[in-house]
Amino acid sequence: MRLHLLVCTALFAPPLAAEPVTFTDHEGREVTLPAPAQRIASIPIPMASTLIAIDGATDRLVGMNPTAKSAIMEGILGQIFPEARDIPSDITAPNFIPNVEELARVNPELVIQWAGRGPDYIDPITNAGLNLMTIRYGSEELTREYMTMAATAMGRPERIAPLIExxxxxxxxxxxxxxxxxxxxxxxxxxxxxxxxxxxxxxxxxxxxxxxxxxxxxxxxxxxxxxxxxxxxxxxxxxxxxxxxxxxxxxxxxxxxxxxxxxxxxxxxxxxxxxxxxxxxxxxxxxxxxxxxxxxxxxxxxxxxxxxxxxxxxxxxxxxxxxxxxxxxxxxxxxxxxxxxxxxxxxxxxxxxxx
The missing domain is CATH 3.40.50.1980 (Nitrogenase molybdenum iron protein domain)
Structure with a gap:
């Protein structure tokens, strides 16, 4: 498969210059960041490892879901990126309700949350003045969309096209x-x-x-x-x-x-x-x-x-x-x-x- 064409170029390509980024998330909200996000907290389970893969590093991930953390601890990602074992995983209460106190402590520039689950999942984040990106889940089309959103938010558009291809x-x-x-x-x-x-x-x-x-x-x-x-x-x-x-x-x-x-x-x-x-x-x-x-x-x-x-x-x-x-x-x-x-x-x- 053509994925091998990426090996020498995309993973180690430098991120784009710090310019504002804008995209539309899965609740139709326009998300504007003054520059690519350098600190991201991910509440949905699969997004933590996806962010690491798109960026080729763990540096930007400052918080994740505990189930995502368990996959890192149990699987090979914790061996490839041992520093990921130290990333906090208490930014969410049970059932994906955000833990605002912990979010404030890790100080993210962007929080990723599920779309379509109501104000209890969204309002604590926005009321705290944090930038929010919502994603929907369950189909291949949605997966490609939220991967593209994440790449845009991180200023890594050069990474996503070959992965989608x-x-x-x-x-x-x-x-x-x-x-x-x-x-x-x-x-x-x-x-x-x-x-x-x-x-x-x-x-x-x-x-x-x-x-x-x-x-x-x-x-x-x-x-x-x-x-x-x-x-x-x-x-x-x-x-x-x-x-x-x-x-x-x-x-x-x-x-x-x-x-x-x-x-x-x-x-x-x-x-x-x-x-x-x-x-x-x-x-x-x-x-x-x-x-x-x-x-x-x-x-x-x-x-x-x-x-x-x-x-x-x-x-x-x-x-x-x-x-x-x-x-x-x-x-x-x-x-x-x-x-x-x-x-x-x-x-x-x-x-x-x-x-």
């Missing part, structure tokens, strides 16, 4: 390869956002996971479910009987045993055929939209249709990490990201092993 190129390639697939040739896929204390499944309404499963040649096992997400029971999973089950990477202690050792779930087509997988944890969790999403799509496609897709995922990961973070992945790094020790023996997974 990479996403578009991978998407177009996958769409072309699956264009002729009949419904009966698409394996049914169930993604579980929660699987330990309760089961929470992805529906089809405004659901990013369902979108890229379709992109990769699958179909949603829960396509008859109303809404984007729902709590379900094991009997419902047995009724759907998915061909493939993807487990989230948010629950740190979650392993394949949750499915393979369950008296009911172990009888599903997915378990019986060895097609149960845990989502990788890279620079961010590969489940939701983020800066590494094309890698998620390629990983998923290779698993769902090894007859149609033969991406050299390890090579793609090495290129992407050099571009996004200026980091050279080792084989051990890749094995850890992909959980090779845990799931290297699952169906079709040997293709990801080191040569």
């Amino acid at each position: 990479w996403r578009a190129e991978v998407q177009a390639d996958m769409e072309a390869r699956t264009a002729g697939l009949a419904d009966e040739d698409r394996p049914s896929v169930l993604y579980l956002l929660r699987a330990m204390d309760n089961l929470r499944a992805s529906g089809t309404e405004n659901n990013y996971n369902a979108w890229y499963h379709m992109l990769a040649g699958g179909r949603n096992a829960a396509e008859d479910m109303v809404g984007g997400w729902a709590d379900i029971n094991v009997e419902q999973v047995a009724t759907w009987n998915p061909d493939v089950i993807f487990l989230n990477s948010f629950e740190a202690d979650l392993t394949l045993d949750r499915i393979m050792n369950d008296p009911i779930l172990s009888l599903t087509n997915a378990a019986q055929s060895g097609r149960v997988y845990k989502m990788p944890l890279g620079g961010y969790r590969w489940d939701p939209p983020n800066q590494e999403s094309p890698l998620t799509w390629m990983w998923t496609a290779n698993l769902l249709h090894p007859d149609l897709f033969d991406y050299d995922l390890r090579a793609e990961m090495r290129t992407a990490y050099q571009v996004l973070y200026g980091h050279d992945l080792t084989d051990a790094d890749i094995d850890e990201i992909l959980w090779m020790d845990m799931q290297g023996g699952q169906a079709n997974y040997a293709q990801f092993a080191a040569p």
Whole structure:
């Protein structure tokens, strides 16, 4: 993929001169900063690692969501940027309500918050006189928009175009390869956002996971479910009987045993055929939209249709990490990201092993 063209240029290109920047956020507000923001606090979970990737550094990130911090602590980003472990993560109370006292302490020039959630999420920030950028979440189009906003806010427009082009190129390639697939040739896929204390499944309404499963040649096992997400029971999973089950990477202690050792779930087509997988944890969790999403799509496609897709995922990961973070992945790094020790023996997974 063309992403390799970025390696020598975009990551280390100097930021533009300090001039005012203006853009429109996802609530339609015009955001004007006197100069590119040098201190940014990010309340939405995925944005912290996205900001690091766009800037190629952690210097501007002065506060983040605690769940974003846990991904850094648990994953490779904390190894690439060890200083990120010290960035405060108490700028938000539960449910993304801003902690104004902590925001004031870290003194951001820009605060990023979810759009469309009402005044309790927005007013404390604006009433404190802080600049605000709101983002919506859940589709590839929105992801590209908020990544572009972030690049603009940081004065790094030269970084974003190649990253968007990479996403578009991978998407177009996958769409072309699956264009002729009949419904009966698409394996049914169930993604579980929660699987330990309760089961929470992805529906089809405004659901990013369902979108890229379709992109990769699958179909949603829960396509008859109303809404984007729902709590379900094991009997419902047995009724759907998915061909493939993807487990989230948010629950740190979650392993394949949750499915393979369950008296009911172990009888599903997915378990019986060895097609149960845990989502990788890279620079961010590969489940939701983020800066590494094309890698998620390629990983998923290779698993769902090894007859149609033969991406050299390890090579793609090495290129992407050099571009996004200026980091050279080792084989051990890749094995850890992909959980090779845990799931290297699952169906079709040997293709990801080191040569």
